[in-house]
Amino acid sequence: MKELNVVAAGLGYGLLERNGLLRMAGLDFGPATSVFPAVTCVAQASLRTGLPPSVHGIVSNGWWCNELQKPLFWEQSARIVKGARVWDGRRAKGEKVGLFFFQQSLGESADVVVSPAPIHKHGGGMVMSCYTKPSGMAQMLERLCGKFPLWRYWGPLASPKVGRKCIDWFEAMTDAHDVDVAYLYLPTLDYAAQAKGPDSSAAKAALAEFRRQLERVADICMRRGAALAVTGDYEISEVTEEPVAPNVLLRRNDLFRTRSVAGRAYPDFYSSSAFAMCDHEFCVVYGPERAKAAEMLVAAGCCEAPSSDCGPLPADGVVLLARPGSWCDYRWWTDPREAPDFASHVDIHNKPGFDPRELFFFNRGTVKGTHGRLCAVANAKGK
Secondary structure (H helix, E strand, O other): OOEEEEEEOOOEHHHHHHOOOOEEOOEEOEEEEOOOOOOHHHHHHHHHHOOOHHHHOOOOOEEEEOOOOEEEEOOOEHHHOOOOOOOHHHHHOOOOEEEEOOOOOEOOOOOEEEEEOOEEOOOOOEEOOEEEEOOOOHHHHHHHHOOOOHHHOOOOOOOOOHHHHHHHHHHHHHHHOOOOEEEEEEOOOHHHHHHHOOOOHHHHHHHHHHHHHHHHHHHHHHHHOOEEEEEEOOOOEEOOOOOEOHHHHHHHOOOOOEEEEOOEEEEOOOOOOOEEEEEOOEEEEEOOOHHHHHHHHHHOOOEEOOOHHHOOOOOOOEEEEEOOOOOEOOOOOOOHHHOOOOOOOOOOOOOOOOOHHHHOHHHOOOOOEEOOOOOEEEEEEOO
16 A cells, blocks of 8 residues: 545544644644535545536535435435546556545445445344445455444444444455555544534544544554545534524425325425425525525525635535524424424434434434534645
8 A cells, every 4th residue: 555545524623723633643734625515425525536516516415316306315326426536547557546434435436445335124223234345345354353333333322433443444455455545534533523512521532532543544554654644524613503494494485395194294395496405504405496495594594605715516506504603404394293204313314414413312412513614624644
C-alpha cells in the first residue's frame, strides 16, 4: 500500500481546536471548507469524484427517485454517484484501489471493497453481513477478526469502538489483497456528538477513542511504508432549539398529502405537490410546486435559504436550512396515533427522511448535535 486516505465522520476543525488536538498521530491538522450539504453521502461522493453535488448528483443521504416518485435513503449502488472517479487514472496504469465502509460503494470500480450490507428479514430484524469484493471474503474476515458488529454502527447501541473493527477488517483485507491506494471511513465520532452534544463528556471520550484509532492507523501506514491523509466530512454543532417540521406545514397547506391505512398516516407522494426530504440540518423540497413550498417554509420562519457561498446544487429540488441551532424533522404528523409503523424504531430504508432519534431506544430522546451547514473540517496529510 502506497497511500491511505481516512475519512472521519464529525472530524471538525473546531472540535480539535477546542480540545487542543490539532496534532495527533504525528499529523498536524488544519482547517478546510466542507462540501455543502455537509453530510456523509455528499462528502464521500465529492471525495471519490472531485466534483460538486451539482455534478455528481448526491445532495443528501437520501435520493429522490423521480421514476418511483419517492425518496430512498442509504441506497448502496455506486451508480447513483455520477462522474469519473479520482482513481481512474491510477487504475488505468495498473494500480489497485481499495474502498472500505463507504456509502454507495456496491458495484464501485475499486478493486477491493468492504461495505456493511445486512439482509433485512421478511419477518423483521436483520442478518448482520458485509459485502466484499472480491466476493466471499466476509467469512475469512469474520474468522480472523470476528463478526462485524453492525448493531454498533447505528442505533441506540452505536459505539465509537466500532471504528476498531473497521480498522481490523481493513488491515486483514489489505493483508489478503494488497492495494496501492485505499480509502477508509471511520464513524467513530458520529454518535456521541449527535446524541449527547459535541462538547459532552461522551463526545470527549469518543474523541480520545478516535485518537487511539488514528494512532493505530498511522502505525499500519508506517509499517507498510504508506502515506497517510485524514479528513473530516463535517462538523457537528450543538442543538439549542426544537427541531423544525417542514412537512407538517406542507401537509396543513395540502401540498404534502397522506393516505390513511389502519388509522396511520402514510405519505402519498403520487398526489403530493411538494415534500421536504429532511436530513439533519437541511431539507430538500421536491415536487412540481417545490418553489411555492420553499417560499412558504421560509416565510413561516421554519427554514431559511442557504447563502451563495454554498455553491450550485442539483436543480430538481430546493435546498433549505433549518433555523440555526435546530434540525429538520422528517415527520408530517403531530398526533402520535397517526405515526406510521416504522416511526418508533430503527428503519433507515423505509423512513423517507433521516431520523437522528434512532440513536435512542424507541426513538425517545433529545437530539443534542446536528450537521449539514457549510463548515470547517479538519484535515492533515503526512509524508
